[in-house]
Amino acid sequence: MLLTLIFVLLLIFFLYTLVRQLKGASNTSLPIPFVKNGCLPIIGHLIPFLKDKSKFIFECQRSYGSRFFIELFSQRMIFLLDPNDWSPVIRNPNLSLPVKDFGTKTFGISRGFLDDEPIMNEIHRYFKLYLQSTESLDFLTARFSKCVRDVMIQDRARIGSHVWHPYSLLELSHRMIFEASGRTLFGDMNPLLLEKEFLLFDKKFHYFAAFLPDFIYSLFLRREMNARSSMTTYFNAHPHSNNESELVHHRAKRILEAESRQPNDLGASHTSIFWASVGNTIPATFWSLFYILRDPHALQKINEEICTHLPPFSFSDPNDKSFEFWTSGNIAKCVYLESAINEVLRIKGTPMVSRKCYQDTQISLADGTIIPVRENDMISLFPEVVHSDPNYFPEPEIYKFDRFLGKTTDAIKGLLTFGSGKTICPGRHFAKNEIKICTALILQNIDYEFLETNMNINCVKNRIGFGIAPPDCDVPIRYRYKE
Incomplete structure (x- = not known):
C-alpha cells in the first residue's frame, strides 16, 4: 500500500514537472516575472497565498516590483499593483468578476440558474433600483436606524440602565448590526435563529x-458546509416575511418564477444577501x-455634528418617529463621521479586486x-499596497x-474600498450608512x-482579500446606557 502511494505521488510529480516544462514557454513569454518562491507541485502558491495574502503580496512586490504572476493549481494569477495600470483591466470586456464561480462555490447556487442571463440581469436591476435610488436608500436607512434602536431598547432592558456591563467591542458591534x-x-424574521450557523460559516468564509x-470542502469543511446548508434550508422554508424590503421581496418573487431555478437556489441566494449585509459591516463598525x-479630537468633532444633524431617539416612547430623520441626506451632513469611516476603510479595507x-x-x-492574457487567467488588483503607500497617502500608518x-x-x-467598474458593490451606499448609523447611535x-489600553490588534490574516477583515482578538470594554 505504501509503495503504491509513493509510486502515485512520484507519477503525479513527474506529470506536474512535465506540464510545467511544457507551459514554461508561455510563462516566460509574459513580460512580467513569475514568482518562484513558495511554488509547490500541483498547488502552486496556494499555501502562502491563503495563509497571509497581505504578507505574501508585499513580499512579492519587494522582490519583483508592481507586476508579477503566480499560480494557484493550474490557474495563472497576474498581479498589477500600480493604480496607473488598473484602468485597462477594469475596462476590458473580456475580463470580468467571476460571479458564477463565486455564487456556486461560496453559497451553493446552481450553475444553471447563474447561467440564466435574463434572470441575472433582472436581479442585478433590482440592486440598482432598491439599493441605489435616493428614495429606496432613504427608506432602508431610516428602517435600519429604527431596528438598531429596537435592539438597544432590548439590550438596555436586559442589562439595566446606568449599570456598567462588561463586554467586548466586536461583540457590541455584532449585537447592534x-x-x-x-x-x-x-x-419580521428572527436573525438570531441563524446566528450560530452564520458565525461558523463566516469564520471559514475565505x-x-x-x-x-x-473534495476539500467535503473532507475538511463539513461543519461549515452544514452551517451554510442550514441557512439555505431556513430561507427555502421562509421565502417571504411580513415587512420584508422591496429588494428581498422582488428578488424572491422573480427567483421562484424562474424555470432555471433548482430547489435550493432561493435559499442560497438569500444566504448570500444575508452574509453580504453583515459580513463586512460588523468588522468595519468594530x-x-x-x-x-x-481619538478625543475625532470624538469631539463627530459628536458635535451628530447632535446637530441626527436627532436622538426615545427609548421609552414607542411612537417616537425620530428615526425618520436619519436619512441618507442628514447622515451625509456628518462630514467628519464620513471622513473618519473612509479612513478606516483605507487602513483596514483589504479587498482583492x-x-x-x-x-x-x-x-x-x-x-x-x-x-497577453489567456482564457481562465485571473488579473488581480490589491489596493492595500496603494493604501499603505506614502506617495498616495502621507503617513499611511497613522489614522487621521x-x-x-x-x-x-x-x-x-x-x-478602492468597494471594488470598481460595473461590478462595484451595489450595496456600498447602504453598507456605509449601516456603519455610520451604528457608530453614531453608540456614540449618542x-x-x-x-x-x-495597550492591545496590539491586527486583522485576521486569512480573511484579507474579502473586504474588511475582523480583528485577530477582541477588545474588552465595559459600557452602559446614558440617561
Whole structure:
C-alpha cells in the first residue's frame, strides 16, 4: 500500500514537472516575472497565498516590483499593483468578476440558474433600483436606524440602565448590526435563529471564496458546509416575511418564477444577501469604533455634528418617529463621521479586486507594456499596497480621521474600498450608512471604557482579500446606557 502511494505521488510529480516544462514557454513569454518562491507541485502558491495574502503580496512586490504572476493549481494569477495600470483591466470586456464561480462555490447556487442571463440581469436591476435610488436608500436607512434602536431598547432592558456591563467591542458591534440588518432586509424574521450557523460559516468564509476543489470542502469543511446548508434550508422554508424590503421581496418573487431555478437556489441566494449585509459591516463598525473612541479630537468633532444633524431617539416612547430623520441626506451632513469611516476603510479595507479572463485578450499598461492574457487567467488588483503607500497617502500608518474631509473618495487615485467598474458593490451606499448609523447611535447613547489600553490588534490574516477583515482578538470594554 505504501509503495503504491509513493509510486502515485512520484507519477503525479513527474506529470506536474512535465506540464510545467511544457507551459514554461508561455510563462516566460509574459513580460512580467513569475514568482518562484513558495511554488509547490500541483498547488502552486496556494499555501502562502491563503495563509497571509497581505504578507505574501508585499513580499512579492519587494522582490519583483508592481507586476508579477503566480499560480494557484493550474490557474495563472497576474498581479498589477500600480493604480496607473488598473484602468485597462477594469475596462476590458473580456475580463470580468467571476460571479458564477463565486455564487456556486461560496453559497451553493446552481450553475444553471447563474447561467440564466435574463434572470441575472433582472436581479442585478433590482440592486440598482432598491439599493441605489435616493428614495429606496432613504427608506432602508431610516428602517435600519429604527431596528438598531429596537435592539438597544432590548439590550438596555436586559442589562439595566446606568449599570456598567462588561463586554467586548466586536461583540457590541455584532449585537447592534446583526439583528438590525437582518430585520431591515428580510422583515419580521428572527436573525438570531441563524446566528450560530452564520458565525461558523463566516469564520471559514475565505476557504469557500478561494474556489478550492470540491473534495476539500467535503473532507475538511463539513461543519461549515452544514452551517451554510442550514441557512439555505431556513430561507427555502421562509421565502417571504411580513415587512420584508422591496429588494428581498422582488428578488424572491422573480427567483421562484424562474424555470432555471433548482430547489435550493432561493435559499442560497438569500444566504448570500444575508452574509453580504453583515459580513463586512460588523468588522468595519468594530474598526470605526476602535479608532474613533480612542481619538478625543475625532470624538469631539463627530459628536458635535451628530447632535446637530441626527436627532436622538426615545427609548421609552414607542411612537417616537425620530428615526425618520436619519436619512441618507442628514447622515451625509456628518462630514467628519464620513471622513473618519473612509479612513478606516483605507487602513483596514483589504479587498482583492479580481477579474477572470473569459476569452484570450491583451491589456496595454501605462508604460505601453502589452500583457497577453489567456482564457481562465485571473488579473488581480490589491489596493492595500496603494493604501499603505506614502506617495498616495502621507503617513499611511497613522489614522487621521479628517484625511478625507471634503473629498469625494471615488475620485481619489488608488483608493478602492468597494471594488470598481460595473461590478462595484451595489450595496456600498447602504453598507456605509449601516456603519455610520451604528457608530453614531453608540456614540449618542452609550458610555464606554476600555479595560485594556495597550492591545496590539491586527486583522485576521486569512480573511484579507474579502473586504474588511475582523480583528485577530477582541477588545474588552465595559459600557452602559446614558440617561
